[in-house]
Amino acid sequence: NGPLLRVDGLSVDFHTEDGVVHAVSDVSLNVHAGQIVAVVGESGSGKTVTAMSVLRLLPKSAEVMADAIAFRGTDLQAMSPAELRKVRGGPVGMIFQDPMTALNPVMTVGAQVAEAVLLHQRKPDKKAAWARAVELLRLVGVPDPAQRVKQYPHEFSGGMRQRAMIAMAIANDPDLIIADEPTTALDVTIQAQVLALLKKAQAETGAATILITHDLGVVAELADAVVVMYAGRVVETGGVQELFANPRHPYTKGLLASLPRMDVEVDQLDPIPGNPPNMADPPAGCAFHPRCPLARARCETERPLLRDVGAGRRSACHFSEELA
Numbered sequence: 001n002g003p004l005l006r007v008d009g010l011s012v013d014f015h016t017e018d019g020v021v022h023a024v025s026d027v028s029l030n031v032h033a034g035q036i037v038a039v040v041g042e043s044g045s046g047k048t049v050t051a052m053s054v055l056r057l058l059p060k061s062a063e064v065m066a067d068a069i070a071f072r073g074t075d076l077q078a079m080s081p082a083e084l085r086k087v088r089g090g091p092v093g094m095i096f097q098d099p100m101t102a103l104n105p106v107m108t109v110g111a112q113v114a115e116a117v118l119l120h121q122r123k124p125d126k127k128a129a130w131a132r133a134v135e136l137l138r139l140v141g142v143p144d145p146a147q148r149v150k151q152y153p154h155e156f157s158g159g160m161r162q163r164a165m166i167a168m169a170i171a172n173d174p175d176l177i178i179a180d181e182p183t184t185a186l187d188v189t190i191q192a193q194v195l196a197l198l199k200k201a202q203a204e205t206g207a208a209t210i211l212i213t214h215d216l217g218v219v220a221e222l223a224d225a226v227v228v229m230y231a232g233r234v235v236e237t238g239g240v241q242e243l244f245a246n247p248r249h250p251y252t253k254g255l256l257a258s259l260p261r262m263d264v265e266v267d268q269l270d271p272i273p274g275n276p277p278n279m280a281d282p283p284a285g286c287a288f289h290p291r292c293p294l295a296r297a298r299c300e301t302e303r304p305l306l307r308d309v310g311a312g313r314r315s316a317c318h319f320s321e322e323l324a
């Protein structure tokens, strides 16, 4: 049995006034049935662009090239826009960072959830779709759902809107959920609730999940496998436990050092110095070299390839062995 989702050799270019920006370069990832794969990186790392290319949700200025983007063995690149619409919100559910922009402000929440159901019903039945919308909102913990379905998105709090998004994502029993920074726009206390809900929804539907996040706390909480991205490329992959216990790329190590822990005072945290590169003009060699504590001359000229470093792990660092 092959993976549920297979992305092979994905590159995405944006044609801008300043020239071509290689937002994503040669990214490959597999997601197996029921698996939660976190794609981690700072803003500009290409993680969101990678996820959005899967269902062709990028603006027209994006040029997407891939050897394969296959869902359940079918090439999504060959699908017509109409066929893709059947996939989105059907077997592939989506959760976006900011539900306020993803929800329609002039439609009631109930109507939007019901529409998500209707779109994928074999025999469209409005009454059944509406009842299902109420049931879905109840399922995701929206209080008094029979009344709240009649409200508009602006009458929902941020956390409740994100719950409604999750309801839409799971409305048609998806095999895969793509969640892009699902808790980033929320207050810390609400974040924990939405995260718990996401975990529950995932467990109940058994859907595989691609979790796009910059937050390693979220990764530790939810993910099975991790793909770390930097400057548009995958720099490390592995199982969540091994990767947290023994990062094999200096960037991952830096990310982990800046993760707040129960046993460490916040002022002892060690954020990675410097900023992510300007993607219109990324550094030569290893794109991480200006920020890397292990960098040496070779890193400035020779780009490290992603390679096996044992125990199912891959890392793109010339000196990965020094971290073992």
Ligand code: SF4
Pocket: 249, 250, 251, 286, 287, 288, 289, 290, 292, 293, 294, 295, 296, 299, 304, 316, 317, 318, 319, 320
């Ligand atoms: Fe650091 Fe060099 Fe490894 Fe890049 S290749 S991560 S600069 S040591």
